[in-house]
Amino acid sequence: MTGPRLVSILRQGSHLIASVHTALDDTQMTAFQHDLVDRIGRDRSRGVVIDVAALDVLDSFATRTLRTIAEVARLRGAVTVVVGIQPDVAFAMVSLGMDTGALHTALDLEEGLALLDRIAGGRRPAVGARGGPA
Amino acid sequence: MVRRIVAARVDDAAMADDLVQETLVRVLAAAGRVDAGMLEPYAIATARNVVATAWRDRDRQRRNQHRVVDLDTPDPPDTELLASEERAAVAEALARLGDRDREALLAHEVSGRDTRSLAAELGSTPGAVAAQLHRARARLRVEYLLARDHTEPPTDRCRPVLLALSSGDRRRQREVEAGRHLLECDACAGLSQPLLDRAPPREDAVRIPVDGDGDVVAARQAARELAARLGCFSRTDLTLIATAVSEVTRNIVKFAGSGEVVVEVLEEPRTGVRVTARDTGPGIPDVERALQDGYSTYAGLGLGLPGARRLMDEFAIASEVGRGTTVTMTRWCGER
Amino acid sequence: MTGYRGQGTTTGGPGGLDGLDGLEGLAEDQLLPQLVAHLREHRARLRHEWADRIQLAGLLHAMTPQEMAAETTSVYDNYVEVLETGSVEALQRYARDLSERIIPRGVETHEVVGIVLLLRDVLARSLFEKYQRDFGLLNRVLDAYEPAANRIANTVAVSFVEERERVIRQQQDSIRELSTPVLPVRERLLILPIIGVLDRERARQLTEQLLNGIRTHRARVVVIDITGVPEVDESVANHLVQTVDASRLMGASVIITGLSPVIAQTLVTIGVDLSKMDTIGDLQGGLEEAERLLGYPTAGGDDGTAP
């Protein structure tokens, strides 16, 4: 992604931390997906945290994109955790009827990284990831 | 002279005489510094000022002021040419007004008569005169644009639509289905932009032309801002509204390519916001089916319409194959 | 009221009757005070008669005999006072007092209207008995009494209905607030006991509170106890599914307790997807499961709580 910093992707150990800084349109969202998936492959990341705390809407397209990222990342051997979904956004997502069952989620970055550690520790993620793919 | 300009387009010569006379009298009485020979441009400039002021077009206004205040200074040649074209357009527009409207407008704008004295003279009320002046100005703006562009509107429906836009009369705009017409009629679409841009800004409505991805974000942000101003929606309400707008706007982009989203504040029967998403795309053959979960003809989740419906209190969709789709949805303040 | 006039068989009440014979010559505006004096004089007997009629009609059965005695005495006195003063304010005050006093005891509208009408009739009958020997005077007395008595009945009925609605609204509001407490029981663990009917609006309020609570308390596990929800049908279950999903999006797992196996079976049969819901029979079991998820001792994990 070029131009103003809409998103940032930082490496921390074997994890990637991707933060979305502002509302993205569908094209930007798709570009973000490609960039992130590329980085996962290049860095051989084991875990990805996507921080969406700055987003005031997660509509069907954004949610689908997050699911796609998680699925592609999984195929490349990385676990994805989406963090920072705000209460009103979460409410709107379920009201909309989004199926988010396959997404790992956590409250914030700290919790997301803790969850990745638990998963990497070989334990089934007991909390915050129920219903997710094994 | 003023008389020639007006008479050229006014069938009733006596009326033209009166008009000119009155204008001249007022102009002469009002400004000794204005040379009698310059009355024509003065009257035109004043009339143009009516147009420009209402449009709040600063550049033009400045030019008009310049013409009024400093008539001795000749304009550069090309400006002069432009000005003469505009002059002709204004004159033609003036002539196209109904007699009563033109008379009232000139008396008020050029002669400086207030609505009260006009009302007394016409056996009317100041309020009615003000309304008449408002309509006359709206009409003048429309006719000016048509004359300037040397166009005649292609259909019978065009003028009523343009007038409704120019006057900012929302009810009338709905009656004549202005939004739908603008999507179908290129001529009016071209003229509508200056009319809408320069009409008094509406505090209680916002229109977002939809042309691509970025407009999905723009539409939902505009909807959230407008709804937030009402003060009666919780943060969750605002997010539900924004999400619904996002879905229906994306539908426009995906299925029709372009269209518009209008978000309005409602006061009757309760406070709320109404979102109208309109396009002239291919239409939806089976609306019932489109409202079912899981139905989608693009690679989304098929949640566009049924999802948006779940987020709002009221939801209606009108679609005609080959003509387009209009989604109207409302969310009310307070408990449901 | 013709019924009263036709059924006077007893001849006069005890005492005082002869002394009132002079009513014949009274002006109309003197009639009501005389009636009031009569009703005061025979208060004990008439109140008793009224209470018997109330019992016979099966009204106010929610009250004990002691309450009934106290209430009927109070109502009787107020009634006579309103009759005496004819003051609208006094009447409204009386009606409001009556409503406030008896609404909390679960008295229904038809009961309160019923007892006031019974009182009206008991008193009318006593007047009939008193004046039956002089038909002309009886007519005048009843003409003075009936409009005043009907006005009381109407005002009480209207006031009662209004007051009842107000109280119900108030109760609903407080139930709403009281029944959706988000309780932090220990670190990272919230309990949400739901009591009462779960409709769309309430489900929404509850979910909003819970989601905000999850953020505030950084909860990882939420136990929603629905033992207090009277009826768990498809729509309630679907609300719960949404609440569970939304909580999960904020990183919190939800355990539902208080859903009986029978109801769970029924829900599954009608097609409600309970697969995403972690349901455990009782609250205790739910809390144990929650602590296990959080990695407290029994779980044997060392990373249960975040740094």
Ligand SMILES: [Zn+2]
């Ligand atoms: Zn047109």
